[in-house]
Amino acid sequence: MKPLISIKSVTKTFTKGKTTITPLENLSLDVPRGEFLSLMGPSGSGKTTLLNLIAGIDSPTSGEILIDGNDISKLSRAQLTKWRSVHVGYIFQLYHLVPILSAYENVELPLLLGNKNKAERRKTILAALDLVGLSDRAEHRPSELSGGQEQRVAIARAIVHDPDLLVADEPTGDLDRESADSILDLLNRLATDHGKTIVMVTHDPKASAAAHRALQLEKGRFAKEGHLLTPA
């Protein structure tokens, strides 16, 4: 089966003063559609850089990143922004909900970029909130929600426009064990039941164990491949 994500010989370098840093070097990776992939590694191993490249937030110095057959490494900043608005849902470690907006309004944000009318948006938002189990918290502001609930809203915001790809940067890093397990279970369901391809960066081995496949990154290269579950 054709992979959703196909990374070919990607290198990323930064220049900091007179020093050149290479967080990723000649890295290749295929991620099949519907896979829940975990990226692990110590700080500075390049996992967040790789996540940002896959999400189209950053561009590689060399190599190709094909998402569903489209080479996003060739896209301009404006084209990448437009591409992200359709194809990517991003889940942050600290949720990053807009504090003055309700859960409903936060989830609505990606839909404001599309052509859906108010009624269509409402239906989609309520479905997304229902999927993450927060339909009764729609009118609550982030300050009125627990950390786990905030992350669920953030996940609803990431999936509301029905992207193929979800990228999650330490989605359970700020949560207690119980909430973390619940979020991991939700991500797993999104991959398994809804066919979303998920790439998650984590430091937590337990979180990594919830994924279908885990990859270890060290100094910009894959060190070892962990367990592999076949997506249902």
Place this chain on the structure above:
Amino acid sequence: MKLAILALKNLTRNRLRSLLTILGVAAGMFLYASVQTMQHSLSVATESSAADTTLVVYRENRFCPSTSRLPEHYLSTIERIPGVRQVIPIQIAVNNCGASLDVITFRGVPPETLKSYNPGIKVIDGSYDDFVNQTDGALVGQHLAERRGLSPGDKFEAVGVNVTVAGIISSDAPQDENVAYVHLPFLQQASRIGLGIVTQFNVKVERADQLQPVADQIDQTFKADQQPTNTRPEKAFFAETAKQMIELIGFTRWLGLGAVFAVLGLVANAVLLIVRGRVKETAIFQTLGFSRLAIGLMVVIEGILLGLVGGLIGVIGAMAFFHFKSFTLGNEGLTLALTPSTTVTLTGLGVAVALGLLASLYPAWKATSRPLVQSLNS
């Protein structure tokens, strides 16, 4: 629209900062609108138009009503000059010849001629007949009446002249609303100028293009007299006679400019602070797919809203202030009513919006120019 709603919600985040910025903008725009009101009132009083057909005959080389003395009998001579439609002799008495904010001006006119000469005058309280029949009767302009709390039947005194209010008038000429019309002989005697002496003649000509020829003819006629004349179109007369006041008002232009720059700096500073406090959130919006244009627009809309709300408070406040306070600038016996106008209101609001837009352009560029990864890591 969606972006505007988001921008509006963003402004409610730091309510104190937004409120203080709006108050600052309101103060600046109040000053700007006040200055513009003075400028506008002055231009209405001094800029000639094709519809102007009035000349003022004054004593040559005299600039104050107390020194301009002309024989009343010039009236019949002026009336015979070709092109002249109507003439009215006026005796003027003022409480202050210099620049003043509370000038009281009496205009002594033949009571039977006033209505036909100046049909724009409307008696809104009291009666014109009372004025005609009462020797010490006065028709008081409504702004002067408001300032002094006068109503028909009241007596008041200024410049040593005691009059009884016969009516309150409004007029399409703002200057009329700040004077008191009294009987000419009464004022001549009460002000001790003496019967037969007037300050000026106001002359209406048939057509605007006759203003200069008729003025030249009048001055030529009295050139050899003991009291030679200087005749000018009414607005030119105002512009030349009230030079000090005009220079003073001209100077206020700089205050208006200062207010504009203060508002610009204030809004720019506020929007820049907003943008700096939301670097990460801006990056989140971009990650969600909001374009740089959309984010820049949101910042610009916030700036415009700050300018608009502050502008509304400041400009409407200034207009209400001038409406209720009825200020009149006086100089050399001439009065300049500072009246609120729709033009100044709309211009003020336009300037406030433009300042909000201008002030937020740099912050908008700043908000969107930073690399996304760098902003996310901030």
